Amino acid sequence: DAGVTQSPTHLIKTRGQQVTLRCSPKSGHDTVSWYQQALGQGPQFIFQYYEEEERQRGNFPDRFSGHQFPNYSSELNVNALLLGDSALYLCASSRRGELTYEQYFGPGTRLTVT
Amino acid sequence: AQKITQTQPGMFVQEKEAVTLDCTYDTSDQSYGLFWYKQPSSGEMIFLIYQGSYDEQNATEGRYSLNFQKARKSANLVISASQLGDSAMYFCAMRDFTGFQKLVFGTGTRLLVSP
Numbered sequence: 001d002a003g004v005t006q007s008p009t010h011l012i013k014t015r016g017q018q019v020t021l022r023c024s025p026k027s028g029h030d031t032v033s034w035y036q037q038a039l040g041q042g043p044q045f046i047f048q049y050y051e052e053e054e055r056q057r058g059n060f061p062d063r064f065s066g067h068q069f070p071n072y073s074s075e076l077n078v079n080a081l082l083l084g085d086s087a088l089y090l091c092a093s094s095r096r097g098e099l100t101y102e103q104y105f106g107p108g109t110r111l112t113v114t
Numbered sequence: 115a116q117k118i119t120q121t122q123p124g125m126f127v128q129e130k131e132a133v134t135l136d137c138t139y140d141t142s143d144q145s146y147g148l149f150w151y152k153q154p155s156s157g158e159m160i161f162l163i164y165q166g167s168y169d170e171q172n173a174t175e176g177r178y179s180l181n182f183q184k185a186r187k188s189a190n191l192v193i194s195a196s197q198l199g200d201s202a203m204y205f206c207a208m209r210d211f212t213g214f215q216k217l218v219f220g221t222g223t224r225l226l227v228s229p
Binding site: 033056090092106 | 156159219222
């Protein structure tokens with residue numbers, strides 16, 4: 001049973017460019033959440049997708065957008081990259097409605113903006 | 115709004131000793147869950163232990179236990195018999211039960227276990 005997978009592992013982009021990060025949830029999970037973790041900080045919630053719709057959003061600008069596909073996989077898009085967008089981006093999956101507490105995290109994508 | 119505070123940027127412990135990592139939280143919700151995650155240098159967040167706000171017993175998972183003091187709003191992680199592989203960042207987090215599963219994290223504590 002594969003866990004949460006993310007691609008790519010590392011990415012280097014230039015200011016102003018756009019980037020797409022991908023996440024496949026754990027088998028049986030239907031909800032995907034994205035987090036941004038800057039160096040030396042805890043993860044910050046970006047948004048959550050369920051039934052192909054954004055259900056909840058953290059304090060991130062509209063440059064951050066996402067998508068969820070019918071197979072529950074998800075993409076995170078960031079437009080007009082800034083140096084401050086350099087971070088580890090974590091994807092977490094879970095199953096909506098369950099009171100099981102555990103969100104399963106992927107290994108993350110480390111984005112560097114130069 | 116929910117908030118997690120971890121006041122220990124770094125902790126040192128010798129192998130085989132016990133260590134306590136502090137976590138305090140703030141929320142106006144009556145129902146919530148508290149978590150501890152371990153993050154090795156590889157970056158992946160590894161779930162360690164969970165405590166529900168209505169759980170009467172402190173949670174335990176192997177060498178990990180959670181010292182839950184609801185009135186003081188604290189949820190400290192106790193690692194017994196530390197191992198070299200325990201060296202990592204440790205994050206305390208919480209979520210509410212509104213149906214969304216957003217986690218709010220603290221800033222983390224770096225634990226270093228020495229031989």
